[in-house]
Amino acid sequence: MKILLIIISYIGLAMSIVPSVLVFLGKIDMQTNTTLMAVGMVLWFGTSPFWINKKTDKDNAADN
Amino acid sequence: MSPQTQNTGPAVNEYEREPVPAAAQKGWRSFLGMYAGEHTAGTEFVIGPLFVAHGVGAFDFFAGLILGNILAVLSWGLMTAPIATSKRMTLYYQLERICGYKMVSIYNVVNALMFCFLAGSMIAVSATAVGIPFNLTMPTLTTWLPTSVGWVLVVLLIGFLTTLVAIKGYNQVARFANVAAPWMILIFMAAALAILPELGVTRFSDFWAVANKVIWTGIPLEGVSKFSFWHVLFFAWFCNMAMHIGMSDLTILRYAKSWKYGFLSFSGMFIGHFIAWISSGILYAAFLQSSNFSTEFAPGPIAYGAAGVAGAVCVVVAGWSTANPTIYRAGLALQGVFPKMKTWKVTAWVGAVTTIAACFPALVMKLLDFVALYGLVLMPMGAVIFADFYLSPRYGITQEMAYNRNISFSYATFFTWLITLAVCLGLNLGFGIDIFFLGLPGWFIAVFTFLILSKTIYPKGKEALV
Numbered sequence: 001m002k003i004l005l006i007i008i009s010y011i012g013l014a015m016s017i018v019p020s021v022l023v024f025l026g027k028i029d030m031q032t033n034t035t036l037m038a039v040g041m042v043l044w045f046g047t048s049p050f051w052i053n054k055k056t057d058k059d060n061a062a063d064n
Numbered sequence: 065m066s067p068q069t070q071n072t073g074p075a076v077n078e079y080e081r082e083p084v085p086a087a088a089q090k091g092w093r094s095f096l097g098m099y100a101g102e103h104t105a106g107t108e109f110v111i112g113p114l115f116v117a118h119g120v121g122a123f124d125f126f127a128g129l130i131l132g133n134i135l136a137v138l139s140w141g142l143m144t145a146p147i148a149t150s151k152r153m154t155l156y157y158q159l160e161r162i163c164g165y166k167m168v169s170i171y172n173v174v175n176a177l178m179f180c181f182l183a184g185s186m187i188a189v190s191a192t193a194v195g196i197p198f199n200l201t202m203p204t205l206t207t208w209l210p211t212s213v214g215w216v217l218v219v220l221l222i223g224f225l226t227t228l229v230a231i232k233g234y235n236q237v238a239r240f241a242n243v244a245a246p247w248m249i250l251i252f253m254a255a256a257l258a259i260l261p262e263l264g265v266t267r268f269s270d271f272w273a274v275a276n277k278v279i280w281t282g283i284p285l286e287g288v289s290k291f292s293f294w295h296v297l298f299f300a301w302f303c304n305m306a307m308h309i310g311m312s313d314l315t316i317l318r319y320a321k322s323w324k325y326g327f328l329s330f331s332g333m334f335i336g337h338f339i340a341w342i343s344s345g346i347l348y349a350a351f352l353q354s355s356n357f358s359t360e361f362a363p364g365p366i367a368y369g370a371a372g373v374a375g376a377v378c379v380v381v382a383g384w385s386t387a388n389p390t391i392y393r394a395g396l397a398l399q400g401v402f403p404k405m406k407t408w409k410v411t412a413w414v415g416a417v418t419t420i421a422a423c424f425p426a427l428v429m430k431l432l433d434f435v436a437l438y439g440l441v442l443m444p445m446g447a448v449i450f451a452d453f454y455l456s457p458r459y460g461i462t463q464e465m466a467y468n469r470n471i472s473f474s475y476a477t478f479f480t481w482l483i484t485l486a487v488c489l490g491l492n493l494g495f496g497i498d499i500f501f502l503g504l505p506g507w508f509i510a511v512f513t514f515l516i517l518s519k520t521i522y523p524k525g526k527e528a529l530v
Binding site: 012033044045049 | 266
Protein backbone atom coordinates (compact mmCIF):
# COMPACT_ATOMS: atom_id res chain seq x y z
CA MET A 1 0.00 0.00 0.00
CA LYS A 2 2.76 2.40 0.98
CA ILE A 3 4.65 1.62 -2.24
CA LEU A 4 1.50 2.45 -4.20
CA LEU A 5 1.15 5.79 -2.39
CA ILE A 6 4.78 6.64 -3.12
CA ILE A 7 4.35 5.76 -6.80
CA ILE A 8 1.22 7.94 -7.05
CA SER A 9 3.05 10.78 -5.30
CA TYR A 10 5.91 10.67 -7.77
CA ILE A 11 3.44 10.53 -10.66
CA GLY A 12 1.92 13.69 -9.17
CA LEU A 13 5.33 15.37 -9.03
CA ALA A 14 6.05 14.29 -12.60
CA MET A 15 2.72 15.75 -13.70
CA SER A 16 3.79 19.04 -12.13
CA ILE A 17 6.89 19.41 -14.28
CA VAL A 18 6.71 17.17 -17.39
CA PRO A 19 3.73 18.97 -19.02
CA SER A 20 5.68 22.24 -18.82
CA VAL A 21 8.56 20.60 -20.66
CA LEU A 22 6.06 19.51 -23.31
CA VAL A 23 4.71 23.08 -23.58
CA PHE A 24 8.25 24.32 -24.04
CA LEU A 25 8.78 21.75 -26.77
CA GLY A 26 5.49 22.76 -28.40
CA LYS A 27 3.89 19.35 -27.91
CA ILE A 28 0.89 20.43 -25.79
CA ASP A 29 -0.93 23.72 -25.20
CA MET A 30 -1.00 25.84 -22.07
CA GLN A 31 -4.56 24.88 -21.11
CA THR A 32 -3.69 21.17 -21.08
CA ASN A 33 -0.56 21.99 -19.11
CA THR A 34 -2.39 23.84 -16.33
CA THR A 35 -4.99 21.07 -16.09
CA LEU A 36 -2.32 18.38 -15.78
CA MET A 37 -0.44 20.46 -13.19
CA ALA A 38 -3.61 20.76 -11.13
CA VAL A 39 -4.12 16.99 -11.28
CA GLY A 40 -0.48 16.50 -10.30
CA MET A 41 -0.99 18.78 -7.33
CA VAL A 42 -4.00 16.81 -6.14
CA LEU A 43 -2.10 13.52 -6.51
CA TRP A 44 0.95 14.85 -4.61
CA PHE A 45 -0.93 16.45 -1.71
CA GLY A 46 -3.39 13.56 -1.59
CA THR A 47 -0.76 10.89 -1.11
CA SER A 48 2.60 12.27 0.06
CA PRO A 49 1.52 13.27 3.60
CA PHE A 50 0.98 9.56 4.29
CA TRP A 51 4.64 8.68 3.77
CA ILE A 52 6.93 11.70 3.41
CA ASN A 53 7.11 12.72 7.07
CA LYS A 54 7.59 9.12 8.16
CA LYS A 55 10.49 8.92 5.72
CA THR A 56 11.92 12.20 7.08
CA ASP A 57 11.64 10.93 10.65
CA LYS A 58 13.36 7.69 9.60
CA ASP A 59 16.15 9.59 7.83
CA ASN A 60 16.68 11.75 10.90
CA ALA A 61 16.87 8.64 13.06
CA ALA A 62 19.38 7.12 10.63
CA ASP A 63 21.43 10.30 10.83
CA ASN A 64 21.61 10.08 14.61
CA MET B 65 14.95 33.90 2.02
CA SER B 66 12.88 32.79 4.86
CA PRO B 67 12.82 32.16 8.54
CA GLN B 68 13.41 28.68 9.88
CA THR B 69 10.50 26.57 8.80
CA GLN B 70 11.41 22.95 8.92
CA ASN B 71 12.78 20.34 11.23
CA THR B 72 13.33 22.99 13.84
CA GLY B 73 9.97 23.03 15.52
CA PRO B 74 9.33 22.68 19.20
CA ALA B 75 9.51 18.88 19.02
CA VAL B 76 13.30 19.13 18.55
CA ASN B 77 13.73 22.50 20.20
CA GLU B 78 15.52 21.20 23.25
CA TYR B 79 18.77 21.98 25.08
CA GLU B 80 17.74 25.62 25.43
CA ARG B 81 20.34 26.33 28.09
CA GLU B 82 22.92 23.61 27.60
CA PRO B 83 25.12 22.38 24.73
CA VAL B 84 23.53 19.84 22.38
CA PRO B 85 24.93 16.43 23.35
CA ALA B 86 26.59 14.17 20.76
CA ALA B 87 23.63 11.76 20.79
CA ALA B 88 21.25 14.49 19.61
CA GLN B 89 23.42 15.72 16.76
CA LYS B 90 22.21 15.21 13.20
CA GLY B 91 23.82 14.10 9.95
CA TRP B 92 24.25 16.06 6.75
CA ARG B 93 21.04 14.91 5.09
CA SER B 94 18.87 16.80 7.61
CA PHE B 95 20.63 20.07 6.83
CA LEU B 96 20.73 19.61 3.06
CA GLY B 97 16.96 19.14 2.88
CA MET B 98 16.19 21.77 5.48
CA TYR B 99 18.14 24.51 3.72
CA ALA B 100 16.66 23.62 0.32
CA GLY B 101 13.11 23.78 1.67
CA GLU B 102 13.61 26.76 3.94
CA HIS B 103 14.86 29.04 1.20
CA THR B 104 12.15 28.25 -1.33
CA ALA B 105 9.38 30.32 0.21
CA GLY B 106 6.79 32.98 -0.43
CA THR B 107 9.40 35.73 -0.50
CA GLU B 108 10.89 34.20 -3.66
CA PHE B 109 7.70 35.10 -5.57
CA VAL B 110 8.40 38.75 -4.78
CA ILE B 111 12.19 39.07 -4.87
CA GLY B 112 12.71 37.70 -8.41
CA PRO B 113 10.11 40.06 -9.94
CA LEU B 114 11.43 43.06 -8.01
CA PHE B 115 14.86 42.59 -9.60
CA VAL B 116 13.16 42.68 -13.01
CA ALA B 117 11.23 45.81 -11.99
CA HIS B 118 14.44 47.47 -10.82
CA GLY B 119 15.99 47.00 -14.26
CA VAL B 120 18.85 44.64 -13.47
CA GLY B 121 20.75 43.56 -16.59
CA ALA B 122 20.95 39.82 -17.39
CA PHE B 123 24.71 39.51 -16.85
CA ASP B 124 24.55 41.60 -13.67
CA PHE B 125 21.70 39.43 -12.41
CA PHE B 126 23.34 36.05 -12.99
CA ALA B 127 26.86 37.10 -11.99
CA GLY B 128 25.59 38.93 -8.90
CA LEU B 129 23.46 36.00 -7.83
CA ILE B 130 26.22 33.43 -8.27
CA LEU B 131 28.84 35.46 -6.39
CA GLY B 132 26.42 36.71 -3.73
CA ASN B 133 25.14 33.21 -3.05
CA ILE B 134 28.69 31.85 -2.82
CA LEU B 135 29.52 34.57 -0.27
CA ALA B 136 26.39 33.68 1.69
CA VAL B 137 27.35 30.00 1.73
CA LEU B 138 30.87 30.92 2.86
CA SER B 139 29.40 33.09 5.63
CA TRP B 140 27.39 30.15 6.92
CA GLY B 141 30.28 27.73 6.53
CA LEU B 142 33.12 29.85 7.87
CA MET B 143 31.43 32.14 10.39
CA THR B 144 28.23 30.61 11.77
CA ALA B 145 28.86 26.86 11.70
CA PRO B 146 32.28 26.82 13.47
CA ILE B 147 30.86 28.78 16.42
CA ALA B 148 27.63 26.74 16.40
CA THR B 149 29.43 23.39 16.54
CA SER B 150 31.97 24.62 19.06
CA LYS B 151 29.48 26.10 21.55
CA ARG B 152 26.37 24.10 20.53
CA MET B 153 24.02 26.65 22.11
CA THR B 154 21.00 28.59 20.87
CA LEU B 155 21.51 32.13 19.63
CA TYR B 156 19.50 33.47 22.55
CA TYR B 157 21.46 31.64 25.25
CA GLN B 158 24.77 32.47 23.57
CA LEU B 159 23.79 36.14 23.49
CA GLU B 160 22.61 36.00 27.09
CA ARG B 161 26.01 34.69 28.18
CA ILE B 162 27.72 37.60 26.41
CA CYS B 163 25.41 40.52 27.02
CA GLY B 164 23.02 39.53 29.81
CA TYR B 165 19.37 38.55 29.91
CA LYS B 166 18.03 42.13 29.99
CA MET B 167 19.87 42.96 26.80
CA VAL B 168 18.57 39.78 25.16
CA SER B 169 15.03 40.93 26.00
CA ILE B 170 15.54 44.06 23.89
CA TYR B 171 16.94 41.92 21.08
CA ASN B 172 13.89 39.64 21.33
CA VAL B 173 11.45 42.54 20.99
CA VAL B 174 13.26 43.90 17.91
CA ASN B 175 13.51 40.40 16.44
CA ALA B 176 9.81 39.74 17.04
CA LEU B 177 8.84 43.02 15.41
CA MET B 178 10.90 42.16 12.33
CA PHE B 179 9.30 38.71 12.22
CA CYS B 180 5.84 40.34 12.35
CA PHE B 181 6.57 42.51 9.31
CA LEU B 182 8.09 39.60 7.39
CA ALA B 183 5.07 37.40 8.13
CA GLY B 184 2.81 40.32 7.22
CA SER B 185 4.36 40.61 3.78
CA MET B 186 3.77 36.88 3.23
CA ILE B 187 0.12 37.16 4.23
CA ALA B 188 -0.20 39.97 1.70
CA VAL B 189 1.41 37.73 -0.96
CA SER B 190 -1.09 34.96 -0.16
CA ALA B 191 -3.91 37.49 -0.39
CA THR B 192 -3.01 38.23 -4.00
CA ALA B 193 -3.74 34.58 -4.84
CA VAL B 194 -6.78 34.12 -2.59
CA GLY B 195 -8.24 37.31 -4.06
CA ILE B 196 -8.23 35.99 -7.66
CA PRO B 197 -11.72 34.42 -7.59
CA PHE B 198 -13.09 37.55 -5.87
CA ASN B 199 -11.66 39.78 -8.58
CA LEU B 200 -9.90 41.95 -5.99
CA THR B 201 -8.17 45.14 -7.07
CA MET B 202 -4.52 44.12 -6.88
CA PRO B 203 -1.80 46.47 -5.59
CA THR B 204 0.68 48.13 -7.94
CA LEU B 205 4.40 48.77 -7.48
CA THR B 206 3.64 52.16 -5.97
CA THR B 207 0.73 51.05 -3.76
CA TRP B 208 1.47 51.45 -0.06
CA LEU B 209 -2.05 51.59 1.39
CA PRO B 210 -4.85 48.95 1.29
CA THR B 211 -6.37 48.81 -2.19
CA SER B 212 -9.98 48.17 -1.15
CA VAL B 213 -12.25 46.93 1.61
CA GLY B 214 -12.17 43.52 -0.07
CA TRP B 215 -8.37 43.45 0.18
CA VAL B 216 -8.53 44.21 3.90
CA LEU B 217 -11.15 41.51 4.45
CA VAL B 218 -9.11 38.87 2.60
CA VAL B 219 -5.97 39.84 4.55
CA LEU B 220 -7.86 39.74 7.86
CA LEU B 221 -9.24 36.30 7.02
CA ILE B 222 -5.83 34.88 6.06
CA GLY B 223 -4.20 36.54 9.07
CA PHE B 224 -6.83 35.11 11.40
CA LEU B 225 -6.47 31.57 10.02
CA THR B 226 -2.66 31.77 10.04
CA THR B 227 -2.61 32.97 13.64
CA LEU B 228 -5.09 30.29 14.66
CA VAL B 229 -2.89 27.58 13.17
CA ALA B 230 0.22 29.10 14.77
CA ILE B 231 -1.55 28.91 18.13
CA LYS B 232 -2.95 25.42 17.66
CA GLY B 233 -0.76 23.31 15.49
CA TYR B 234 2.79 24.30 14.74
CA ASN B 235 3.96 20.71 14.38
CA GLN B 236 1.41 19.99 11.69
CA VAL B 237 2.51 23.11 9.81
CA ALA B 238 6.13 22.00 9.95
CA ARG B 239 5.11 18.60 8.60
CA PHE B 240 2.99 20.21 5.88
CA ALA B 241 6.00 22.35 4.92
CA ASN B 242 7.98 19.13 4.41
CA VAL B 243 5.28 17.93 2.01
CA ALA B 244 4.99 21.24 0.17
CA ALA B 245 8.69 21.99 -0.32
CA PRO B 246 9.59 19.62 -3.20
CA TRP B 247 6.35 20.41 -5.01
CA MET B 248 6.82 24.17 -4.69
CA ILE B 249 10.33 23.99 -6.15
CA LEU B 250 8.99 22.07 -9.16
CA ILE B 251 6.10 24.52 -9.63
CA PHE B 252 8.54 27.44 -9.70
CA MET B 253 10.58 25.72 -12.42
CA ALA B 254 7.60 24.36 -14.35
CA ALA B 255 5.77 27.69 -14.48
CA ALA B 256 8.84 29.48 -15.82
CA LEU B 257 9.58 26.78 -18.38
CA ALA B 258 6.02 26.80 -19.70
CA ILE B 259 5.94 30.58 -20.09
CA LEU B 260 9.30 30.84 -21.91
CA PRO B 261 7.81 30.27 -25.41
CA GLU B 262 5.54 33.31 -24.86
CA LEU B 263 8.70 35.36 -24.37
CA GLY B 264 10.20 33.98 -27.57
CA VAL B 265 12.35 31.19 -26.18
CA THR B 266 11.64 27.99 -28.09
CA ARG B 267 15.14 26.51 -27.78
CA PHE B 268 17.56 26.79 -24.89
CA SER B 269 20.01 28.54 -27.20
CA ASP B 270 17.49 31.42 -27.49
CA PHE B 271 17.47 32.02 -23.76
CA TRP B 272 20.38 34.41 -23.30
CA ALA B 273 19.32 36.75 -26.08
CA VAL B 274 15.73 36.89 -24.80
CA ALA B 275 16.95 37.28 -21.22
CA ASN B 276 18.82 40.43 -22.23
CA LYS B 277 16.12 41.86 -24.48
CA VAL B 278 12.93 40.98 -22.63
CA ILE B 279 13.51 39.80 -19.06
CA TRP B 280 16.50 41.43 -17.36
CA THR B 281 16.68 44.34 -19.75
CA GLY B 282 18.75 46.72 -17.65
CA ILE B 283 15.93 49.29 -17.81
CA PRO B 284 13.85 49.84 -14.66
CA LEU B 285 10.10 50.28 -14.75
CA GLU B 286 8.82 53.82 -14.48
CA GLY B 287 9.22 55.27 -11.00
CA VAL B 288 11.51 52.46 -9.84
CA SER B 289 15.21 52.90 -9.04
CA LYS B 290 17.90 51.19 -11.13
CA PHE B 291 19.75 48.22 -9.61
CA SER B 292 23.26 47.19 -10.61
CA PHE B 293 25.43 44.08 -10.30
CA TRP B 294 26.45 45.27 -6.82
CA HIS B 295 22.85 45.51 -5.63
CA VAL B 296 22.24 41.90 -6.69
CA LEU B 297 25.51 40.63 -5.18
CA PHE B 298 25.01 42.34 -1.83
CA PHE B 299 21.33 41.48 -1.66
CA ALA B 300 22.01 37.79 -2.40
CA TRP B 301 24.75 37.80 0.22
CA PHE B 302 22.94 39.77 2.91
CA CYS B 303 19.26 38.86 2.48
CA ASN B 304 19.85 36.16 5.08
CA MET B 305 22.32 38.26 7.03
CA ALA B 306 20.33 37.78 10.23
CA MET B 307 20.80 34.03 9.84
CA HIS B 308 24.51 33.73 8.95
CA ILE B 309 26.51 36.81 9.96
CA GLY B 310 23.75 37.71 12.44
CA MET B 311 24.15 34.18 13.89
CA SER B 312 20.44 33.23 14.11
CA ASP B 313 21.35 29.87 12.60
CA LEU B 314 23.48 29.00 15.63
CA THR B 315 20.21 27.56 16.90
CA ILE B 316 19.98 25.17 13.93
CA LEU B 317 23.62 24.40 13.25
CA ARG B 318 24.33 23.51 16.90
CA TYR B 319 22.81 20.14 15.94
CA ALA B 320 25.35 19.61 13.11
CA LYS B 321 27.86 16.82 13.58
CA SER B 322 30.50 18.83 11.71
CA TRP B 323 31.10 22.55 11.15
CA LYS B 324 31.38 21.75 7.45
CA TYR B 325 27.59 21.29 7.32
CA GLY B 326 27.33 25.08 7.16
CA PHE B 327 28.34 24.77 3.51
CA LEU B 328 25.20 22.68 2.89
CA SER B 329 23.36 26.00 2.79
CA PHE B 330 24.35 25.92 -0.89
CA SER B 331 21.20 23.83 -1.48
CA GLY B 332 19.01 26.71 -0.29
CA MET B 333 21.03 29.37 -2.07
CA PHE B 334 21.18 27.68 -5.44
CA ILE B 335 17.62 26.31 -5.48
CA GLY B 336 15.66 29.00 -3.67
CA HIS B 337 17.82 32.05 -4.24
CA PHE B 338 18.90 31.16 -7.75
CA ILE B 339 16.46 28.92 -9.59
CA ALA B 340 13.37 30.31 -7.83
CA TRP B 341 14.43 33.95 -8.29
CA ILE B 342 15.18 33.33 -11.95
CA SER B 343 11.85 31.54 -12.39
CA SER B 344 9.76 34.21 -10.67
CA GLY B 345 11.61 36.89 -12.66
CA ILE B 346 10.70 35.12 -15.90
CA LEU B 347 7.05 34.88 -14.81
CA TYR B 348 6.95 38.60 -14.05
CA ALA B 349 8.58 39.50 -17.38
CA ALA B 350 5.91 37.45 -19.18
CA PHE B 351 3.23 39.23 -17.16
CA LEU B 352 4.71 42.61 -18.12
CA GLN B 353 4.68 41.64 -21.79
CA SER B 354 1.11 40.35 -21.75
CA SER B 355 -0.22 43.27 -19.69
CA ASN B 356 1.59 45.96 -21.73
CA PHE B 357 3.81 46.82 -18.77
CA SER B 358 1.08 47.13 -16.18
CA THR B 359 2.33 48.42 -12.83
CA GLU B 360 0.19 45.84 -11.03
CA PHE B 361 2.38 43.74 -8.77
CA ALA B 362 0.59 40.66 -7.51
CA PRO B 363 2.35 37.27 -7.32
CA GLY B 364 -0.97 35.38 -7.22
CA PRO B 365 -2.32 36.38 -10.64
CA ILE B 366 1.20 36.17 -12.13
CA ALA B 367 1.60 32.54 -11.02
CA TYR B 368 -2.00 31.76 -12.00
CA GLY B 369 -1.34 33.04 -15.49
CA ALA B 370 1.61 30.69 -15.93
CA ALA B 371 0.58 27.57 -14.02
CA GLY B 372 -3.17 27.86 -13.47
CA VAL B 373 -4.68 26.67 -10.21
CA ALA B 374 -1.42 24.95 -9.20
CA GLY B 375 0.41 28.27 -9.52
CA ALA B 376 -2.11 30.17 -7.41
CA VAL B 377 -2.11 27.42 -4.78
CA CYS B 378 1.68 27.50 -4.79
CA VAL B 379 1.61 31.23 -3.94
CA VAL B 380 -0.85 30.66 -1.10
CA VAL B 381 1.11 27.69 0.27
CA ALA B 382 4.47 29.47 -0.07
CA GLY B 383 3.18 32.60 1.65
CA TRP B 384 1.33 30.75 4.36
CA SER B 385 4.08 28.23 5.10
CA THR B 386 6.47 31.17 5.58
CA ALA B 387 4.10 33.36 7.58
CA ASN B 388 2.98 30.66 9.96
CA PRO B 389 6.28 29.63 11.57
CA THR B 390 7.37 33.26 11.50
CA ILE B 391 4.40 34.25 13.66
CA TYR B 392 5.11 31.28 15.89
CA ARG B 393 8.76 32.28 16.29
CA ALA B 394 7.89 35.92 16.94
CA GLY B 395 5.62 34.64 19.69
CA LEU B 396 8.45 32.57 21.15
CA ALA B 397 10.82 35.56 21.07
CA LEU B 398 8.29 37.71 22.91
CA GLN B 399 7.50 35.02 25.43
CA GLY B 400 11.06 35.36 26.67
CA VAL B 401 10.19 39.00 27.43
CA PHE B 402 6.78 38.26 28.96
CA PRO B 403 7.31 34.85 30.58
CA LYS B 404 4.12 35.05 32.67
CA MET B 405 1.88 35.61 29.67
CA LYS B 406 0.34 32.47 28.15
CA THR B 407 1.87 31.36 24.86
CA TRP B 408 -1.42 31.52 22.96
CA LYS B 409 -2.02 35.09 24.08
CA VAL B 410 1.44 36.21 22.99
CA THR B 411 0.97 34.47 19.63
CA ALA B 412 -2.49 36.02 19.24
CA TRP B 413 -1.06 39.52 19.81
CA VAL B 414 1.75 38.82 17.36
CA GLY B 415 -0.81 37.57 14.83
CA ALA B 416 -2.89 40.73 15.28
CA VAL B 417 0.10 43.03 14.70
CA THR B 418 1.16 40.91 11.71
CA THR B 419 -2.31 40.99 10.16
CA ILE B 420 -2.63 44.76 10.53
CA ALA B 421 0.80 45.17 8.92
CA ALA B 422 -0.25 42.82 6.09
CA CYS B 423 -3.07 45.18 5.10
CA PHE B 424 -0.40 47.53 3.74
CA PRO B 425 1.00 46.34 0.38
CA ALA B 426 4.03 48.59 1.01
CA LEU B 427 5.51 45.60 2.86
CA VAL B 428 5.52 43.62 -0.39
CA MET B 429 6.59 46.46 -2.68
CA LYS B 430 9.46 47.37 -0.38
CA LEU B 431 10.37 43.78 0.49
CA LEU B 432 13.96 44.10 -0.79
CA ASP B 433 14.57 47.12 1.43
CA PHE B 434 12.82 45.52 4.39
CA VAL B 435 14.80 42.28 4.11
CA ALA B 436 18.03 44.29 3.93
CA LEU B 437 16.95 46.34 6.97
CA TYR B 438 15.99 43.18 8.86
CA GLY B 439 19.48 41.73 8.38
CA LEU B 440 21.20 45.02 9.13
CA VAL B 441 19.35 45.63 12.39
CA LEU B 442 20.14 42.18 13.79
CA MET B 443 23.67 41.91 12.36
CA PRO B 444 25.51 43.78 15.18
CA MET B 445 24.56 41.06 17.66
CA GLY B 446 26.09 38.45 15.35
CA ALA B 447 29.23 40.56 15.10
CA VAL B 448 29.35 40.68 18.90
CA ILE B 449 29.16 36.87 19.07
CA PHE B 450 31.91 36.59 16.44
CA ALA B 451 34.16 39.07 18.29
CA ASP B 452 33.52 37.38 21.62
CA PHE B 453 34.39 33.95 20.22
CA TYR B 454 37.44 34.75 18.10
CA LEU B 455 38.84 38.09 19.29
CA SER B 456 38.08 38.62 22.97
CA PRO B 457 40.89 36.34 24.29
CA ARG B 458 43.40 37.93 21.92
CA TYR B 459 42.63 41.44 23.21
CA GLY B 460 42.41 40.57 26.89
CA ILE B 461 38.61 40.72 27.11
CA THR B 462 36.62 38.27 29.22
CA GLN B 463 34.74 35.84 26.99
CA GLU B 464 31.02 35.44 27.67
CA MET B 465 31.26 38.51 29.86
CA ALA B 466 27.74 38.50 31.30
CA TYR B 467 27.94 34.83 32.31
CA ASN B 468 31.43 35.02 33.80
CA ARG B 469 31.03 38.38 35.54
CA ASN B 470 27.38 38.19 36.47
CA ILE B 471 26.22 41.11 34.33
CA SER B 472 22.52 41.36 33.44
CA PHE B 473 22.84 44.20 30.92
CA SER B 474 26.01 44.71 28.93
CA TYR B 475 26.42 48.38 28.11
CA ALA B 476 29.27 47.47 25.77
CA THR B 477 26.88 45.39 23.65
CA PHE B 478 24.02 47.87 23.88
CA PHE B 479 26.14 50.80 22.73
CA THR B 480 27.79 48.63 20.05
CA TRP B 481 24.33 48.01 18.64
CA LEU B 482 23.29 51.67 18.83
CA ILE B 483 26.54 53.09 17.47
CA THR B 484 26.65 50.62 14.58
CA LEU B 485 23.10 51.38 13.50
CA ALA B 486 23.60 55.12 13.99
CA VAL B 487 26.72 55.11 11.79
CA CYS B 488 24.89 53.02 9.16
CA LEU B 489 21.99 55.48 9.25
CA GLY B 490 24.46 58.33 8.87
CA LEU B 491 26.07 56.62 5.87
CA ASN B 492 22.62 56.16 4.36
CA LEU B 493 21.27 59.65 4.98
CA GLY B 494 24.49 61.63 4.79
CA PHE B 495 26.29 59.90 1.96
CA GLY B 496 23.40 58.26 0.15
CA ILE B 497 24.81 54.74 0.51
CA ASP B 498 22.06 52.22 -0.26
CA ILE B 499 20.86 50.02 2.58
CA PHE B 500 22.04 46.92 0.67
CA PHE B 501 25.67 48.00 1.05
CA LEU B 502 25.65 48.94 4.73
CA GLY B 503 26.00 45.44 6.16
CA LEU B 504 29.67 45.08 5.28
CA PRO B 505 31.02 48.29 6.84
CA GLY B 506 28.47 47.87 9.62
CA TRP B 507 29.93 44.50 10.60
CA PHE B 508 33.46 45.92 10.96
CA ILE B 509 32.13 48.90 12.91
CA ALA B 510 30.25 46.55 15.26
CA VAL B 511 33.28 44.30 15.90
CA PHE B 512 35.63 47.24 16.45
CA THR B 513 33.17 49.11 18.71
CA PHE B 514 32.46 46.02 20.79
CA LEU B 515 36.15 45.37 21.41
CA ILE B 516 36.86 49.01 22.34
CA LEU B 517 33.83 49.34 24.62
CA SER B 518 34.33 45.93 26.28
CA LYS B 519 37.95 46.77 26.99
CA THR B 520 36.98 50.20 28.34
CA ILE B 521 33.83 49.47 30.30
CA TYR B 522 34.72 46.00 31.57
CA PRO B 523 38.51 45.87 32.02
CA LYS B 524 39.75 42.38 32.82
CA GLY B 525 40.54 41.63 36.45
CA LYS B 526 38.46 44.57 37.75
CA GLU B 527 34.85 44.98 38.75
CA ALA B 528 32.62 46.36 36.07
CA LEU B 529 32.70 50.16 35.91
CA VAL B 530 29.03 50.37 35.05
